[in-house]
Amino acid sequence: MPLWETADWPLPLWLTLATLLGLVIGSFLNVVIYRLPLMLRREWGEEHLPELTLSWPGSHCPSCQAPVRWWQNLPLISWLLLRGRCASCATPISRLYPLVELTAALLSLLLAWRYGMNLQTLALMGFAWTLLALAVIDTQTRLLPDRLTLPLLWTGLTWHWLFSSEALFNQAFLGAIIGYLSLWSLYWLFKLLTGREGMGYGDFKLLAALGAWLGAPALLPVILLSSVSGLLVALVLKLRAEWQGQALPFGPHLVIAALLLLVGGRELTSLAFLDDWLLITNWAFILP
Ligand SMILES: [Zn+2]
Numbered sequence: 001m002p003l004w005e006t007a008d009w010p011l012p013l014w015l016t017l018a019t020l021l022g023l024v025i026g027s028f029l030n031v032v033i034y035r036l037p038l039m040l041r042r043e044w045g046e047e048h049l050p051e052l053t054l055s056w057p058g059s060h061c062p063s064c065q066a067p068v069r070w071w072q073n074l075p076l077i078s079w080l081l082l083r084g085r086c087a088s089c090a091t092p093i094s095r096l097y098p099l100v101e102l103t104a105a106l107l108s109l110l111l112a113w114r115y116g117m118n119l120q121t122l123a124l125m126g127f128a129w130t131l132l133a134l135a136v137i138d139t140q141t142r143l144l145p146d147r148l149t150l151p152l153l154w155t156g157l158t159w160h161w162l163f164s165s166e167a168l169f170n171q172a173f174l175g176a177i178i179g180y181l182s183l184w185s186l187y188w189l190f191k192l193l194t195g196r197e198g199m200g201y202g203d204f205k206l207l208a209a210l211g212a213w214l215g216a217p218a219l220l221p222v223i224l225l226s227s228v229s230g231l232l233v234a235l236v237l238k239l240r241a242e243w244q245g246q247a248l249p250f251g252p253h254l255v256i257a258a259l260l261l262l263v264g265g266r267e268l269t270s271l272a273f274l275d276d277w278l279l280i281t282n283w284a285f286i287l288p
Pocket residue numbers: 061062063064065066086087088089090091
């Protein structure tokens with residue numbers, strides 16, 4: 001299959017291009033992270049919110065409405081040049097913007113290095129970028145928009161249907177179903193036992209998408225890692241007395257788990273018993 005063959009560009013060139021691509025995409029992710037929840041809330045009836053789309057109107061300072069010029073819109077560099085403040089009114093610009101750009105660039109670099117220069121790596125980058133946007137949106141708004149989780153689910157299945165082995169497609173198909181149903185049943189069990197809602201439907205759809213991309217056997221490591229990550233954060237918040245028992249978003253932990261697995265590769269799975277589990281279940285995903 002020529003699509004899987006690694007092209008033989010010099011490695012430093014490939015890694016540099018991948019990092020730059022990640023920076024540019026990270027800049028676009030910031031737009032999605034900021035605007036998509038506002039667009040959805042307006043659609044859901046909050047008429048007082050301004051009408052906007054992902055591309056309109058052009059970027060402007062939320063404080064003084066000054067339009068952002070092209071040289072003020074370069075990923076990372078502009079934030080550093082402006083020292084984190086609006087050029088017109090000097091209102092601080094959130095550190096989240098350069099942080100998202102940096103994370104997107106780092107993820108792209110790591111995936112480019114792990115998986116080599118081929119179409120699969122680009123697909124995995126698209127997967128990782130979408131996950132990054134979902135994690136930040138969930139942290140900020142407690143939403144995991146269908147407009148991101150469902151396309152992620154369908155592109156995962158389509159990708160494996162078009163380009164992967166039959167074994168992996170079967171695992172992806174099962175992964176989507178088991179991913180959704182596992183959290184769905186946990187949700188109902190928790191609700192019946194305690195009368196409270198621990199998770200939302202967005203979490204089920206996100207785990208279904210993770211199953212569709214990584215295959216059913218990856219769901220166990222993902223659930224284990226995300227639980228550890230969630231418990232750690234809850235513990236830190238409790239120690240700092242910032243947590244009074246309110247439900248915390250679970251989406252970011254699912255994302256962290258999936259990205260750790262994807263980027264950590266065999267070094268990660270060889271820790272604990274994960275390698276045995278992936279061997280027993282004949283995991284067909286190609287993890288370097
Ligand atoms: Zn301003």
